[in-house]
Amino acid sequence: MYHKEKSIQLKSSASALYNNLSVLRIGPRSLTHFTVVHANVVNMVSASWDGLNYSHRQLQSKEGNVATSSSLILQAAWCVLPARELLVLTSQKGIQMYESDGSIMVYWHALDSPETPTAQAVFARGIAAVQEKFVCVGVSSGSLLVFDVPSKGSNITLSEMLEEHKEPLTDLGSECSGSQEFIADLVSADDSGLLCVWKSGDDFQLLNKIPGFEVTCSSVKLWKGIVAAGYGTGQIRLYEAITGILHAEINAHARWIYSLDIAPFTGLLLSAAEDSLVRVWHLTLTPETNSVEIEHMYNECVTDTQICGAKFCDGDGYAFAVTGYDLSEIIRYTQA
């Protein structure tokens, strides 16, 4: 179904972090941006669609106090809002937001870090753009921060702190179908596997809580009201977001899942794990019966690699890209 393309070289290797690849497609400029986290640095590569031009940029995490240890970054992701795109970095010290090409930092939010380290680690992780004007970020305390983003400029403000989770947040997924007919806008996941389903607004509203079974949910997506969640046991589960009804359970991987992605136009689902495998699935939704089917389409084994990031490069799922721990390249695949 897919064949391997020429890889893109990175300035440094990918770190073992959940969802460690973000992709932004810029149609008007025939460019695709990729970001991959390496310790306290974000490697950004921009690739022209003709495959001839690559440019690199590195962004550093913002240090608090120079004397203390460097701030490791846990995630970097683009947030696509109607008026603008922001690149968001979450680290041990706080949250940095840049213009989408990484050129200017427009906002910095510091986390409450204690003077001396505590047994409970402090960091931010989990990034999503929600609806018209929100960027949401998760925190290790369990808080979900909601930022209000104006259509331009740096007057970004912290609008709300949602306190439903008790464990560190792992990932956020916002409704990616592009349709307004679905009530749920955002799903948040944490270390205990708990999923919270939200409706956005000036006050975010909790619509549902789907309990975990003390198994970490490391990656979560929301598409047409369906939550696709990947777990540390290697399972993928599909839930109906509003009701919490379990549609399907798949014993998908032999090791911890690190990344899920959905191609919104076709319903293709991408899963990647520490077991070296990337799998492509197809979701079909039958509105009349409100039922969901999932079908396995394709496997790709990335030899000797613990995969940490996998994303579709376009809305149809025509191409996808993969990163692995200790690998200094982004491996790409396109449909044959």
Next chain:
Amino acid sequence: MSTRTLPLLVANLGGEMLYILDQRLRAPDLSDNRTALWSEEDRKTVLTVIISAMFSKGFMEELLKPQGLYSHRAMRTLLTRLAHASIMRLNAASMDRLYELVVMAFKYQVLLCPRPRDLLLITFNHTDAIRNFVKHSPATVNQVDEVQRRLIETYTRLSEGEFQLIRQTLLTFLQDMHVRVSLFLKDKLQNPSGRFVLVTTGPVPHASDVPGLIRIFNRKGREVKRREFPAGGSYTSPMREGSFEMFGDRATRLGTNMYSVTPVADGKTSGASMNPSQHPKGTAEPNPMAKEELNLLARLMGGVEGQGNLSGDGAFQVNLFIAGQEEDGTGAPGEVEGEPFGVINIQATTDQLASTELARIAGEFAEDGERPDEPSSKGEDLLAMMDDL
């Protein structure tokens, strides 16, 4: 990221170091002219002293305080100091090689660890073996037991997610190290590129399921369809759970002594291993953290008693690996030799012995690469390397 990684790092790296030292100290002489100075008694003494230093109460309590990980430089210094708690002396080249081996062995274990929580089982495999090394000394066994109790107390109640964070933090520390280890290469655990082999076969971790099954449910929660898909590997049923108690079957071989089989003497001189292609934390600029780290090390070592004469008289020089045989084929930038270290002022500590020793070690680093092999007095080069580890 995680603030609880240091005790596990020290216990595991220290354990691997002890495996290697134990094996090296057993190796017979090659030359007829030399008398074997490492009797069984001496070997046991060396290991016991090192273990006693590593598991000293004060040292362990310092490690157990929530804190971030240190640099490779600081960890190497820490292991050197532990090794030198005994009467044995390792030259810089030996210590470099020892550090690489120890780190690569641990990297293999962390990478292949089936579940994040199994990191603790790997640690317990090390402490079990360490306890066995000192079983002739009840006092030292008590020290090891006490530390294991503290580890059980601290770690067994952590969630799987927290363990994964610990593992991810360790993987960041171990990132970009691809030193080839001939034992791994020989057993096909590592590729010539230096990357470890990850198989898609074997048992799945405890509490996971073999991939291949899709279950579809109706709105009432009843399973209505079941389908299989090709999993692309050949996995077998889950591993049994290992014991997290003081004693018990740990269920994994990761962390057990892979050197315990006596190597065959084939007369081959030590071949090359690639130096790390990139020394992850080595830079040309003096690390502003270094002073902080060395101060902490001084505090840590304050509780560690050196045994015997530290300055050389009566101390036995040990060359673990034949000097000069490591080919610097790649000549990668950022290697330890010739790396300029800024002048660091060591703070005085309560233990004068420790601060003197640290100052000496720090001095050693600054002169690295320029200092020739010291002509040993009583202790000649006792051991020759029989095969490349």
